[in-house]
Amino acid sequence: MSNAIEVRGLSKVYGEKRALDGMNLDVPSGSVFGFLGPNGAGKTTTLRILTGLAAPTTGEARVFGRDVTRATNEVRADIGVLPDVPGFYEWMTGPELLRFAGRLFGGGGPALERRVQALVDLAGLSGVTSRIGGYSRGMRQRLGVAQALINAPKLLMLDEPTSALDPIGRKEVLDMIASLGGRTTVFFSTHILSDVERVCDHVAILRGGRVVIQATVGELTSRHGDSRIDIEVTGPPGPLADELRSQPWATEVGCEESGTLSVKVDNLAAARVEIPAAVARLGLGLVRFETGERSLEEVFVDLAGGEE
Amino acid sequence: MSGFGAFLGKELGEIARTWRLWVLPGIVLFLALSGPPLAKVTPELVGTLMSEQQTGVLLRLPDPTYVDAYLQWTKNLSQLVLFAVIIISSGAISSERRSGTAVLVLTKPLSRRAFVLAKFVSHAALLITAVTLGALVTWGVTYAVFGEAPLRPLAEATGAWLALALLFVGLMLALSAVMDSQSGAAGLGFVVFIATSVGGLCRWAAEHKPAGLFGAPSDVVTGQAGPLGWPVVSALALTGALVAAATLVFVRREL
Numbered sequence A: 001m002s003n004a005i006e007v008r009g010l011s012k013v014y015g016e017k018r019a020l021d022g023m024n025l026d027v028p029s030g031s032v033f034g035f036l037g038p039n040g041a042g043k044t045t046t047l048r049i050l051t052g053l054a055a056p057t058t059g060e061a062r063v064f065g066r067d068v069t070r071a072t073n074e075v076r077a078d079i080g081v082l083p084d085v086p087g088f089y090e091w092m093t094g095p096e097l098l099r100f101a102g103r104l105f106g107g108g109g110p111a112l113e114r115r116v117q118a119l120v121d122l123a124g125l126s127g128v129t130s131r132i133g134g135y136s137r138g139m140r141q142r143l144g145v146a147q148a149l150i151n152a153p154k155l156l157m158l159d160e161p162t163s164a165l166d167p168i169g170r171k172e173v174l175d176m177i178a179s180l181g182g183r184t185t186v187f188f189s190t191h192i193l194s195d196v197e198r199v200c201d202h203v204a205i206l207r208g209g210r211v212v213i214q215a216t217v218g219e220l221t222s223r224h225g226d227s228r229i230d231i232e233v234t235g236p237p238g239p240l241a242d243e244l245r246s247q248p249w250a251t252e253v254g255c256e257e258s259g260t261l262s263v264k265v266d267n268l269a270a271a272r273v274e275i276p277a278a279v280a281r282l283g284l285g286l287v288r289f290e291t292g293e294r295s296l297e298e299v300f301v302d303l304a305g306g307e308e
Numbered sequence B: 001m002s003g004f005g006a007f008l009g010k011e012l013g014e015i016a017r018t019w020r021l022w023v024l025p026g027i028v029l030f031l032a033l034s035g036p037p038l039a040k041v042t043p044e045l046v047g048t049l050m051s052e053q054q055t056g057v058l059l060r061l062p063d064p065t066y067v068d069a070y071l072q073w074t075k076n077l078s079q080l081v082l083f084a085v086i087i088i089s090s091g092a093i094s095s096e097r098r099s100g101t102a103v104l105v106l107t108k109p110l111s112r113r114a115f116v117l118a119k120f121v122s123h124a125a126l127l128i129t130a131v132t133l134g135a136l137v138t139w140g141v142t143y144a145v146f147g148e149a150p151l152r153p154l155a156e157a158t159g160a161w162l163a164l165a166l167l168f169v170g171l172m173l174a175l176s177a178v179m180d181s182q183s184g185a186a187g188l189g190f191v192v193f194i195a196t197s198v199g200g201l202c203r204w205a206a207e208h209k210p211a212g213l214f215g216a217p218s219d220v221v222t223g224q225a226g227p228l229g230w231p232v233v234s235a236l237a238l239t240g241a242l243v244a245a246a247t248l249v250f251v252r253r254e255l
Helices: A043-050 A072-078 A094-104 A109-122 A137-148 A167-180 A193-199 A217-224 A238-245 A268-281 A296-304 B004-017 B020-052 B066-089 B094-099 B101-106 B112-146 B151-178 B182-199 B203-208 B216-222 B229-252
Strands: A003-014 A017-028 A032-036 A058-063 A079-082 A155-159 A185-190 A202-207 A210-216 A227-233 A250-255 A261-265 A286-293
Touching: A003 A043, A003 A185, A017 A043, A017 A058, A017 A185, A017 A202, A017 A210, A032 A167, A032 A193, A043 A058, A043 A155, A043 A185, A072 A079, A079 A137, A094 A109, A094 A137, A094 B004, A109 A137, A137 A155, A137 A167, A167 A185, A167 A193, A185 A193, A193 A296, A202 A217, A202 A296, A210 A217, A210 A296, A227 A268, A238 A250, A238 A261, A238 A268, A261 A268, A268 A286, B004 B020, B004 B112, B020 B066, B020 B112, B066 B112, B066 B151, B066 B182, B066 B216, B094 B101, B094 B151, B094 B182, B101 B112, B112 B151, B112 B229, B151 B182, B151 B216, B151 B229
Parallel strands: A032 A185, A032 A202, A079 A155, A155 A185
Antiparallel strands: A003 A017, A003 A058, A202 A210, A227 A261, A227 A286, A250 A261
């Protein structure tokens, strides 16, 4: 699979602050790619460089093989962008904005009109005749996604598309993004993990201006998602907790007030054999033995570390 | 220049459908309609005031003519209308940057050069249209009030002023590309306005530089104007240089 975006050693320095610090990133074509990171990690800076709004201090960024600092108009012809805080011409109606956006791409005539109508429908704005100044936040964000799609882009870049929306607005925008999967490469930055889990097939986690991990969502949770086992036994759990802490496959052992032991393991197969054996050795009865994988949220918290 | 036509279309549409349609043309047309009648009644008003105050001074004012009406027009252009031009143009680029619309359009195949040039063309088009209409209204009302209104001095005076006003549009565009604050850009514009008008008092500057265009419209009307070739040419050249500077600054700015 070829890459829609390739970033190598990308750095961006603002005075004393290093917003990006030698970042590397590959976004496969056709993927719905979640670009995760806490606030200030460098997500927006990356998107600004990729869209030609800012220049990198060092390093290289390519979109469909083209250097974003040189072939700016060629790159822009292939992409659609929704900024983090999109500004609209409030005096226009939604269809007028889409028509204007289409003309900037050289569009016109009946083909543009058909495209505008299709996107108005996709954004759920059919029958809305008011000017954009009267739109709700959700309507604006859906219009923002629609205008980014006016040129049927090969790559859609969305910067925090759901962060300012209520649950209904978020669902509507995520549904729009999910509907594009397979047709367009979607690269969207966010700090909302549930959004990534819901619509993305690939993910990269950014911390301190560097990508700390990049993988498919499945790989990430299996590679970094230590399994968790909840155990309840008859009798005091303390001796079992001490026993498990000495095991090489146990990465963390916690004891809740209820007496339930919560054990994180990096070798689930070994734990499944050895925990019941340890319970038996200590003369305890096994009441509950429940395994579960860590969510993407837990992986993110570990990898991003909550750092800026 | 990628996207110029589409963006210029947006700019003209914005003029037609927002406050921009009414402010500058409104000011210009109001002044055009009120100037000639005001010129007609001013001597009477002054005379009445003097007699009411019983100063004992006998003031003999000549009967007003079309020249007074034209002078009223040129004074209004050089002060009120130029102030309006400075204020209106001061946010031409920075307002789009602040509102986020610049990012929206500049992530599409619209070059920054086209963006700046379309801004200049739209502001210049509005200015030229409004002031040309205003001059025609002034001419018509002057003729109605005074029964005499030669077109040539009015056209020459208005044309000379337009060259100066375009220079200020270019200046404000450049300041708007450099500064984020609209009021800051407007303030600097006023500083340049004052400095240039003071510079116009210098004979060499008045004969060769755009500063000469400050007093030129009134001098044209009264038949006292010297050759305006150099001031007009230098003003237009400087306008082009300022638009180029605005483009250069904007191309290098990160958004």
